[in-house]
Amino acid sequence: MTASATSAKPREVRESVIIRFAGDSGDGIQLTGNQFSAASALAGNDTATFPDYPAEIRAPTGTLFGVSGFQLHFASRDILTPGDRADVLVVMSPAALAVNRKWLKPNGILIANADSFQAKNLKMAGYTENPLEDGSLADFQLFQLDLSRLTNDALQGYGLSAKEVERCKNYFALGLVFWLFERDGGLVEDEIRRKFATKQLLLDANLKVFHAGWDYGENTELFALRYSVPSAKDIAPGTYRSIAGNEAVALGLVAASHRAGLDLFYGSYPITPATDILHTFAGLKEFGVRTFQAEDEIAAICATIGAAYGNQLAVTGTSGPGIALKSEAMGLAVMTELPLVIVNVQRGGPSTGLPTKTEQADLLQVLYGRNGESPMPVLAARSAGDAFESAFEAARIAVKYRVPVVLLTDGAIANGAEPWKIPDVDSLPIIEPNLLDDAAKLNGEPLLPYLRDPETLARPWIKLGTPGLEHRIGGLEKWDKTGHIAYDPQNHHNMVKVRQAKVDGIAAEIPPSHVEGPETGDVLVVTWGSPYGAALTAVRELQAQGLSVAHTNLRWLNPLPPDLHRILQKYRVVLVPEINNGQLVKVLRAAYALDIQQYNRISGLPLSVAELRDAIVNVLPH
Amino acid sequence: MTLATENLLKPKDFATDQDPRWCPGCGDYAILNSVQRALAKQGIAPHKIATIAGIGCSSRFPYYMATYGFHTIHGRAPAVATGLKVARPDLQVWVATGDGDALSIGGNHFIHAVRRNVDVKVLLFNNRIYGLTKGQYSPTSELGKKTKSSPQGTVDNPFLPMSLAIGAEASFMGRSIDVDGKTLGDVLGAAAAHKGTAFVEIMQNCNIFNDGAWDHLSSKEFRADMTILLEHDKPMIFGANRDKGIRLNGLRPEVVTIGENGVTESDLWVHDAHDEDPTRAFLLSRMEYPAFPVPVGVIRAVQRPVYDALVNAQIVEQQAVKKANLQSLLNGRSTWTVA
Ligand code: SF4
Numbered sequence: 001m002t003a004s005a006t007s008a009k010p011r012e013v014r015e016s017v018i019i020r021f022a023g024d025s026g027d028g029i030q031l032t033g034n035q036f037s038a039a040s041a042l043a044g045n046d047t048a049t050f051p052d053y054p055a056e057i058r059a060p061t062g063t064l065f066g067v068s069g070f071q072l073h074f075a076s077r078d079i080l081t082p083g084d085r086a087d088v089l090v091v092m093s094p095a096a097l098a099v100n101r102k103w104l105k106p107n108g109i110l111i112a113n114a115d116s117f118q119a120k121n122l123k124m125a126g127y128t129e130n131p132l133e134d135g136s137l138a139d140f141q142l143f144q145l146d147l148s149r150l151t152n153d154a155l156q157g158y159g160l161s162a163k164e165v166e167r168c169k170n171y172f173a174l175g176l177v178f179w180l181f182e183r184d185g186g187l188v189e190d191e192i193r194r195k196f197a198t199k200q201l202l203l204d205a206n207l208k209v210f211h212a213g214w215d216y217g218e219n220t221e222l223f224a225l226r227y228s229v230p231s232a233k234d235i236a237p238g239t240y241r242s243i244a245g246n247e248a249v250a251l252g253l254v255a256a257s258h259r260a261g262l263d264l265f266y267g268s269y270p271i272t273p274a275t276d277i278l279h280t281f282a283g284l285k286e287f288g289v290r291t292f293q294a295e296d297e298i299a300a301i302c303a304t305i306g307a308a309y310g311n312q313l314a315v316t317g318t319s320g321p322g323i324a325l326k327s328e329a330m331g332l333a334v335m336t337e338l339p340l341v342i343v344n345v346q347r348g349g350p351s352t353g354l355p356t357k358t359e360q361a362d363l364l365q366v367l368y369g370r371n372g373e374s375p376m377p378v379l380a381a382r383s384a385g386d387a388f389e390s391a392f393e394a395a396r397i398a399v400k401y402r403v404p405v406v407l408l409t410d411g412a413i414a415n416g417a418e419p420w421k422i423p424d425v426d427s428l429p430i431i432e433p434n435l436l437d438d439a440a441k442l443n444g445e446p447l448l449p450y451l452r453d454p455e456t457l458a459r460p461w462i463k464l465g466t467p468g469l470e471h472r473i474g475g476l477e478k479w480d481k482t483g484h485i486a487y488d489p490q491n492h493h494n495m496v497k498v499r500q501a502k503v504d505g506i507a508a509e510i511p512p513s514h515v516e517g518p519e520t521g522d523v524l525v526v527t528w529g530s531p532y533g534a535a536l537t538a539v540r541e542l543q544a545q546g547l548s549v550a551h552t553n554l555r556w557l558n559p560l561p562p563d564l565h566r567i568l569q570k571y572r573v574v575l576v577p578e579i580n581n582g583q584l585v586k587v588l589r590a591a592y593a594l595d596i597q598q599y600n601r602i603s604g605l606p607l608s609v610a611e612l613r614d615a616i617v618n619v620l621p622h
Numbered sequence: 623m624t625l626a627t628e629n630l631l632k633p634k635d636f637a638t639d640q641d642p643r644w645c646p647g648c649g650d651y652a653i654l655n656s657v658q659r660a661l662a663k664q665g666i667a668p669h670k671i672a673t674i675a676g677i678g679c680s681s682r683f684p685y686y687m688a689t690y691g692f693h694t695i696h697g698r699a700p701a702v703a704t705g706l707k708v709a710r711p712d713l714q715v716w717v718a719t720g721d722g723d724a725l726s727i728g729g730n731h732f733i734h735a736v737r738r739n740v741d742v743k744v745l746l747f748n749n750r751i752y753g754l755t756k757g758q759y760s761p762t763s764e765l766g767k768k769t770k771s772s773p774q775g776t777v778d779n780p781f782l783p784m785s786l787a788i789g790a791e792a793s794f795m796g797r798s799i800d801v802d803g804k805t806l807g808d809v810l811g812a813a814a815a816h817k818g819t820a821f822v823e824i825m826q827n828c829n830i831f832n833d834g835a836w837d838h839l840s841s842k843e844f845r846a847d848m849t850i851l852l853e854h855d856k857p858m859i860f861g862a863n864r865d866k867g868i869r870l871n872g873l874r875p876e877v878v879t880i881g882e883n884g885v886t887e888s889d890l891w892v893h894d895a896h897d898e899d900p901t902r903a904f905l906l907s908r909m910e911y912p913a914f915p916v917p918v919g920v921i922r923a924v925q926r927p928v929y930d931a932l933v934n935a936q937i938v939e940q941q942a943v944k945k946a947n948l949q950s951l952l953n954g955r956s957t958w959t960v961a
């Protein structure tokens with residue numbers, strides 16, 4: 001049986017729904033959320049997700065800090081964010097309610113696992129009275145379910161232990177919400193079959209519970225109606241899949257290695273929230289991907305530099321604390337002018353900070369956080385899907401210009417999934433590694449490892465192992481052209497300038513900026529990274545109200561787009577919202593000496609559409 | 623394969639046009655000569671070799687070797703070499719490092735390269751001092767040593783590099799004095815032939831900041847009595863008169879005199895460089911001046927799986943069983959189509 005049978009109950013059509021699941025970190029919340037979003041994507045909705053989980057792997061049950069959340073926005077139109085506040089909140093425990101009730105809209109649907117609202121759990125969540133009974137949830141449509149009991153009833157006769165039964169209960173909840181939103185259960189059933197392929201009893205039990213959740217919705221009086229979110233219409237034609245940012249980064253880089261004809265080397269040390277990139281690469285050996293799980297962050301980048309010297313597409317990935325450790329070696333890559341991609345999945349800082357929360361506070365670190373004049377191209381992905389293209393572009397520029405390139409993403413992009421239009425491999429640009437791989441190419445001239453291409457200022461990338469091309473590089477300042485050690489004052493000045501000019505010259509690669517909205521007007525909102533979606537949504541809503549506001553997003557942060565200065569001058573106010581204390585805004589003020597406004601909230605959470613709407617209205621000129 | 627010509631390689635084929643900038647009289651000159659001779663002898667052409675170094679006097683080594691070369695940053699040469707060797711197993715990779723570079727700032731990379739058994743040759747130039755920064759104590763300086771940064775004498779207990787290496791599961795350990803060209807050449811030759819991390823400690827004199835640090839071992843008058851040349855499958859005999867030896871009393875080595883108290887050659891510890899059990903190699907690593915002659919030669923050479931070979935073997939295996947189709951990788955497990 002498939003849990004998609006038609007229902008006798010009436011349905012209400014909605015354009016979009018935001019649902020949030022919350023429970024203990026052992027409740028399978030992330031799994032539940034992911035399965036619901038996959039089913040919504042398959043149903044043709046546009047989707048955006050926001051996993052909000054604790055730093056502890058298995059935080060003690062019932063605690064506030066151990067609550068794991070997952071928010072999904074699904075809609076019959078193009079959406080850009082996981083949404084601000086939820087229409088539906090599913091809570092598995094009092095702690096989940098305490099942490100998440102602020103995210104539920106007034107009159108929103110609250111589905112609570114009433115079984116777990118017992119004295120001990122209530123106390124741990126800080127409740128003196130049971131909120132399900134004391135009327136404090138009157139603002140919401142409250143649905144109480146005895147999930148544990150219902151799951152147990154469904155599994156009578158299966159001979160499972162109490163603990164095993166308890167572990168099945170998230171499938172009851174999932175079955176119920178699948179019924180509530182008319183999602184096709186086939187995907188979940190397949191997943192259960194895959195997961196429990198070798199454990200027939202648990203396979204049967206979980207399927208049973210999932211169907212029981214569905215039937216419960218259909219058969220009880222509790223739910224009078226179902227909701228339907230039709231498939232989205234304004235989505236570009238093509239083949240789609242759901243993708244999270246970390247996987248998109250890995251795939252973008254593998255695609256680049258394929259289009260460059262180079263094997264990929266990934267050196268990394270496990271760090272939240274970047275580790276999934278390592279996991280993804282480790283499973284791609286058939287693509288010639290070598291992964292090196294290093295002894296520390298420094299070894300990770302140093303081995304990567306060794307692989308770059310050895311002519312592979314060399315990539316290292318980490319988060320902010322790892323960048324701090326890699327900084328000296330990043331300088332070595334600048335000095336030796338080797339192609340390298342450095343991925344920084346930003347998280348809350350400083351120090352260990354908020355490992356599982358998102359932030360954009362490493363921009364100045366990657367731009368300036370090294371000794372000496374150490375310019376490095378920096379680009380940032382704006383969403384999970386965009387991370388594919390940004391990663392590909394980072395690799396292309398690294399190889400073409402023989403430079404280390406930083407790609408910034410963040411925790412929200414890394415773990416949040418969205419539908420992604422799958423590109424046709426043949427449509428991706430070819431990357432020309434242009435290796436110097438034959439001494440005959442020197443035409444009898446001596447080898448000059450720092451002879452520059454007149455257009456890109458790139459030095460040759462010499463194929464190691466070629467007879468007659470033996471040469472030596474290193475971190476000491478070198479003579480122009482020969483690359484020999486040089487302490488000459490004028491030469492150092494020239495080399496500092498030429499390294500800068502090379503990075504500046506990458507501006508020629510940046511396409512004209514895309515501005516959504518009027519070409520001139522009252523307010524231009526400039527974003528980079530994950531606030532893109534919320535900012536663009538806010539701008540569109542205000543445009544619909546007739547306000548003169550526009551939006552542009554920067555993929556390139558160093559160098560800046562050549563047309564940006566001209567664009568900024570066309571608006572009476574420029575506003576830069578960021579999840580930091582004002583970093584891009586400093587860069588732009590310094591670059592253009594313009595009076596630019598900033599909006600910042602640094603709480604480890606994505607910026608919301610509502611607050612950005614307010615922030616824009618606040619800076620509107622009178 | 624162009625073995626015929628490669629066998630005609632001369633030491634000068636490994637020399638660059640750069641004049642070494644070490645202080646006159648520095649032990650590094652002798653080491654450079656020995657390495658160039660050993661490389662010429664093994665017959666691998668310079669373009670198939672890469673020399674990687676960190677920072678310090680010894681780390682200038684790549685500039686004087688006509689191979690591919692990379693002068694990296696302080697302590698990180700083993701990590702750079704690991705990445706290079708994984709990417710390019712076709713190259714022979716040598717690391718030149720010092721006691722500060724390998725054992726202090728780079729200690730972590732050193733032990734992990736040794737643990738993984740990456741196929742790189744690590745030459746530790748141990749002069750028991752920081753030379754390039756002009757004379758501070760190093761992690762191998764003897765306790766109590768007075769230097770610019772320890773005017774009252776150091777209070778840092780030093781490492782025995784060989785003990786550290788065996789603790790990190792070293793598959794190859796060799797040792798020589800810088801000026802003992804014969805032993806150094808033999809050890810370098812064995813290191814070159816070894817598959818896996820070949821760790822070679824070279825007791826090097828820094829005649830500017832720590833002159834004579836190894837005189838008690840290296841000077842001609844003491845050398846025969848204060849060092850013992852280990853040879854595989856041979857009893858451990860030493861001394862100017864070849865009349866002294868090492869006997870194992872349980873797990874305790876002791877110095878004995880052949881012919882005294884009924885001791886004969888057959889009582890001596892027979893060196894087994896290929897003993898997989900690290901216990902005896904550890905005992906050898908603890909034999910120190912003045913209680914024991916310091917072991918030189920090949921202390922340990924055992925075969926165990928080599929990291930870079932394993933990494934590349936997994937690639938080949940997966941490529942044999944799975945077809946790399948980028949489009950289906952991008953497509954993932956489930957897709958949907960919007961018309
Ligand atoms: S300081 Fe010492 S180790 Fe350095 S070059 Fe001079 S003598 Fe050699």
